[in-house]
Amino acid sequence: MSDRIKLARADLHFYEEPIISGTRGSGAIFFSGCSLGCVFCQNREISHGGFGEYVSEGELADIMLRLYGRGAHNINLVTPTHFVPSIAGALTEARKRGLEIPVVYNTSSYESASCMEMLSPLIDVYLPDLKYHTKKSAGRYSYAEDLPEIAKRNIDIMYESRGPVCLDKDGLITSGVVVRVLLLPAHVAEAKLILKYLHTRYGDNIFISIMSQYTPISGLTPPLNRRVSISEYAELCDYASDIGIKNAFVQDRESADGSFTPKFDLTGVKPI
Numbered sequence: 001m002s003d004r005i006k007l008a009r010a011d012l013h014f015y016e017e018p019i020i021s022g023t024r025g026s027g028a029i030f031f032s033g034c035s036l037g038c039v040f041c042q043n044r045e046i047s048h049g050g051f052g053e054y055v056s057e058g059e060l061a062d063i064m065l066r067l068y069g070r071g072a073h074n075i076n077l078v079t080p081t082h083f084v085p086s087i088a089g090a091l092t093e094a095r096k097r098g099l100e101i102p103v104v105y106n107t108s109s110y111e112s113a114s115c116m117e118m119l120s121p122l123i124d125v126y127l128p129d130l131k132y133h134t135k136k137s138a139g140r141y142s143y144a145e146d147l148p149e150i151a152k153r154n155i156d157i158m159y160e161s162r163g164p165v166c167l168d169k170d171g172l173i174t175s176g177v178v179v180r181v182l183l184l185p186a187h188v189a190e191a192k193l194i195l196k197y198l199h200t201r202y203g204d205n206i207f208i209s210i211m212s213q214y215t216p217i218s219g220l221t222p223p224l225n226r227r228v229s230i231s232e233y234a235e236l237c238d239y240a241s242d243i244g245i246k247n248a249f250v251q252d253r254e255s256a257d258g259s260f261t262p263k264f265d266l267t268g269v270k271p272i
């Protein structure tokens, strides 16, 4: 991607964790492109294919304010890493023009240290993935052996920046870190190591979202060509409970359904 912001969708979104989606929805802005290239990506049409429409920083600020005007609980920047310098300009403008809701940074966690520094004064809530514990999995599935190390460093920076999770009177997050752990088929042991790592390091000061929604795309080979089994997911959730994790979200089986992936049709990108 270039430094020109490209978007695929901007709309109220109801399928994030309940402390983010609330009752009125999260103002999700889906950026085109991605700093990773996961083989199982469900958003490949925009992350790999680059589908989207260019907008200026001022237009992105307009989009944020429109979502705010529609009642969004927050602005949710989805896969924004590669556009951070331009997003910083748009956010600063939107804040000056009256944006008063929290900003959520929804990321694969594959950022440089300088990018993390730029984000610190702008972001209220971090929503990072911690997909892998081993270099082997990260290299095989996302072509980035250094992802576990970089993601862990960045989650440390996020926690230092925002501290423990804060919720408002309605139970919506206003500040803090929610880490997403996506269970992959036949990877319960690795996911347990991730949960153990997170709980040992941050206790219940962060929330952990334990995700079962993995949905195989066509052309994948074993073990990635199937959904996560009920018993695999139950084993992981039991483990989370056994090691004392209290602030966790779990998913219904129905979440592993392609219909939960939003349509990338430029909704909300240009004013009607």
Ligand code: SF4
Pocket: 034, 035, 036, 037, 038, 040, 041, 042, 043, 044, 047, 079, 108
């Ligand atoms: S980080 Fe997420 S959006 Fe990017 S390629 Fe991987 S699964 Fe797709």
